Amino acid sequence: MSAQVISGVRPWGRELADVEIAAGRISAIRPAGEGRAAGEIVDGRGRILLPSFSDAHVHLDSSRIGLPFRPHTGEPGVWNMMLNDRRNWRDAERDIAWRTTETLGRMIARGTTSVRTYAQVDVDCGLEKLDGVLAAKEAHAGRADVQIMAFPQAGLLRESGSAEILARAMESGADVVGGIDPCALDRDPATHLDIVFGLAERFDAPIDIHLHEPGELAKFSAELILERIEALDLRGRVTISHGYGLGTLPDAQLRALLERFREWDVAVATVAPPSPLSALLLAEHGIRLGLGEDGQRDYWSPYGDCDMLERTWQLAFTNGFRRDVHIEHAAAIATMGGRSVIGSAPALDGVADRPGLAVGDPADLVLVPGDTVAAAVMDRGRDRTVLHRGVVVADQLELAAAAS
């Protein structure tokens, strides 16, 4: 079998190159040849080559992508929004497996092949949503790596049986133990976190805790989390999702907290809200940072469109990035940063690190149009080609039929 070649691309926007692939990995990168390369599987046409996107925080199970737009009926607050979802999700036009599979397919078609998705588990849905997410993972097994977090969206203490369902989810195929707003939602943070950390120990699983709490309360919850990380020596095993409330702390307090994140290698996942935790401050502290789409056009929010390049723009915009090195850093977060959270790549080494395209790296790639990487993020162009393990899984925003 001759070498497989992506011809005429610019890795991370640099010089035009031919990229060879063998056994699903990048096997060589050569200056671009004349004309079509032997073994060409993708004509790069001068596009930019990036590692494929990694969505480190997405709720596949709640998505209504591909269904008729539905007016938003939720009231503010996590509990109210959870109740709104609970009242409505079973009445969706298509079942949960269709919705998770459709949404994951659209994400792949736009360039995402590495995913940490949440599957809500509670006394209402039991494991139905987890089963839906597992179905999507299976349907797209050849196109994307999917890690599943069992997510107690309704808390662990407000409804009897919640903790048991979370444990069953871990027995049933979930990879990561979830937690949420230990103070604000369950009103008993120590017990909430002890359950989460207990399950993580029992299943030898990483932890990912949604933290929507404001300023000082978010700091208190983060400290309780750190205390348990230290007691159980869970360095590198915990992600805090959102955490935007920490961004309102006085600078010295925030920096002191981030020093502890650094010491215990606590990762952060953001969905790029209007007022995010500063991505540069996190980078300064060497903290693994991933980006995600969150819910997408669901019962919680009408935002989100399966497009991590759009979300990369949003990350740059909300961080006020103008310099090219910073906008490129947003792209690095959206690709390799997510993998550093999910656990398949190390942390970015500062804001100028551009990993993921070296010889030996998995050929999980996306081609995007643009003069430069920063221009590609600003343009959010649609002329894309997506590869997973060296196989073209999507082109022009459409899945390749025979990829799995």
Added chain:
Amino acid sequence: MSAQVISGVRPWGRELADVEIAAGRISAIRPAGEGRAAGEIVDGRGRILLPSFSDAHVHLDSSRIGLPFRPHTGEPGVWNMMLNDRRNWRDAERDIAWRTTETLGRMIARGTTSVRTYAQVDVDCGLEKLDGVLAAKEAHAGRADVQIMAFPQAGLLRESGSAEILARAMESGADVVGGIDPCALDRDPATHLDIVFGLAERFDAPIDIHLHEPGELAKFSAELILERIEALDLRGRVTISHGYGLGTLPDAQLRALLERFREWDVAVATVAPPSPLSALLLAEHGIRLGLGEDGQRDYWSPYGDCDMLERTWQLAFTNGFRRDVHIEHAAAIATMGGRSVIGSAPALDGVADRPGLAVGDPADLVLVPGDTVAAAVMDRGRDRTVLHRGVVVADQLELAAAAS
């Protein structure tokens, strides 16, 4: 001549209708007929009909849209960024008239036919940028209404001759007198504002003042502006652009200031930054609010893409809008809100007002795809048709050749 008809559209997302046009205005709105209408000039195909977008704050003169992406070289701060622009703008690949005309053309192609653009005037560029903006206005005279603000980007007091050039700009075709950061940039707010208000009196022109100043300083500048509005009885003649710093004031202080804005009918123009002045709070105070693209891929910033539907999404996102009525309000701001700032329409009457599509209104319209108006804002779809004074000026994001 038979009636001209846009068939099968949903005005503001409501029931399917045929919209008749005569003499550049909407002359009738009827329930949609069967099949193609006599006199059909646009096949609506069930798309949503909105008033065309109104960009109330755009710097046509600085745009590099359509030119190769250029790495950002500016340092933070208005003066530093101005100097960066000054060092570079003459070296653009195409001249100023080409750039203004290209950018305005792309804006029209995406649905904007009402514009307040700035033309920088200072001791470096003299009236060159104004001439460029005037050229774009002339080139697209049949496709869009363009109002020009003479903008003293470099201040009025730091460089000798600045005020005289601003006066010459008003004599040379500018419609609006500009000002900028009276405290932070010129360091002599009373003198800066006296020049601006003096020119406004002399030329009987409205005023538009860029206010990037933070919290208490922005409040002080706004108070100085209000004092002059009251002294000269310039009710309804002044716009404050940006003004996001006011959003950090304590609630009671901000509300007291907005009460004075209401009393003197001071308008606000926003470009939807990550932390905007709350659009709902402005609506609560009956304040005219317009939306704009600001600079677009220029020496100041890589953001902006000529697409006010994208910017409408950004306005909704940065305001945290989830409810459909609020997202539709963002669309109302992006269309008729801008016209209320520019002076061709009254203020929106609260968040549920959906003006601009009544019999007698100018047939300045855009068709966009979507299940609902909120969905159209989320989708930002490209299947658009644009009319100005009843003439199709663009379709599928391309200008119609013979429109002017």
